[in-house]
Amino acid sequence: MENRIWGIFLTRARVAGGRGVAGRGVFVLAAMLAVCGARAQAPEGDIIGAEPVVQPQLERRTVREDRIDTEDFEIGVFAGVMSVEDFGTSSIFGARLAYHVTEDLFVEAAYGATEAGLTSYERLGGAVTVLTDDERDYSYYNLSLGYNLLPGESFIGRNRAFSSDMYLIGGIGATEFAGDNRFTWNFGAGYRLLLNDWLALHADVRDHMFDIDVLGEDKTAHNIEIHAGATVFF
């Protein structure tokens, strides 16, 4: 009997827990009072009669895969420098989201934004401008496939080692620059250092390639980006 009342009130207390500490406190108090009351009223014989002889086995017997916390997604931010061909080098900021399909392969979506500088023609020519300020805003998104080429451990000092990967990555995307969206290939390599189970540091070099004709002739521009970042696994 006691056990049952305890059970009922404890369940309620657990539900109330969601509403805050005060709620939990009230229910626990109520449960204690109820149990005291039950003990005072119930005669001895009743308790023995109501007690089940065999306690039900509550332990879960099988291993359920879906109850294991899976951490295959990675999200994070990065900052670095980007050289926009003909338009100088400027700082870049962005975000990335990755899904690790296997130990070796992952897919990644990334977004980055920077502002292109002046061409040498504009610098030397004084008043001439090739692009308006708005057209100098440079942003890209891409969808890439990565391969962990050299997995291993990296040592910091003599006694501390962290899991790390060198990876190759490449994909397609679009770059908005000089007033237009341009189809962009990207290819590069990176390094991932796992500080603990959920936090990683990255360093990346990436070449973004697209066709552009802003400076008179059609050409494929190579825009090299170097960045460092941090990601969280979830």
Added chain:
Amino acid sequence: MDFVRENSGGAARECARYLRAGGPLLLLLALLWRPAWGEDAPQTVEVADPYIELHTGPGRGSPVFHVEGRGATITLLMRKTNWFKVRTAREIEGWVDRDQLERTLDPAGERVRVSEATAEDYARRRWEAGVMGGDFDGANEISVYGAYALTEGLSAELSLTQVLGEFSESLLFGVDLLAQPFPDWRFSPFFALGTGVIDTKPRTVLVQAQDRNDRMSHVGIGVRTYLSRRFMLRMEYRSHVIFTSRDDNEEVDEWKIGFGVFF
């Protein structure tokens, strides 16, 4: 010229501005959100092999630093791809790969089974998402799609495609029904029937063109094949009819290739 430039870039720029403003906030929320760990009772398994190897990290590049002998009980903590973080009775934590974990026993004395995506799972897949690249009427395109299998041979699909051409850029949104009559074949063909909208904007170098928003429909044929693990390769051709506001409808060919991941 300036007018067209302003006009054509306006919507995209507005979009980019929202992205820039909202992006960091979303990211912050995402960073703060962490799933609660191990609220249920921890799951334990018993080592059945002569020994089980604990690696320092979740990968083949991480060395073995500890072994637990037969009969030892280990607790499962978390999983990364095919690696499982475990804790021994003496509080030593390390990573065990899937193959070794499958040679342990659960508390009922049964072999632990950890599913790995196989060709069978591929045949039974429910959700599929992927990225494709290709050619849309001579212009480059990037496409993302998500699909849900209604039956083994029939699936519903949503796709978003960005076409980046020399004279214009377009955004396509499509809804499709895909029939896959021979799901068991190694290279399984499929047929698509769908409809959508296409929003076309002229390049800044063009003066007279205008923004257009048209409805379209298409038929397609393609082939899908299972690569390994959760990956599949997919190629397809689509023939679109764009219902323009002009006198003639426009017919456009699309070719694309890409990969998908299934769940």
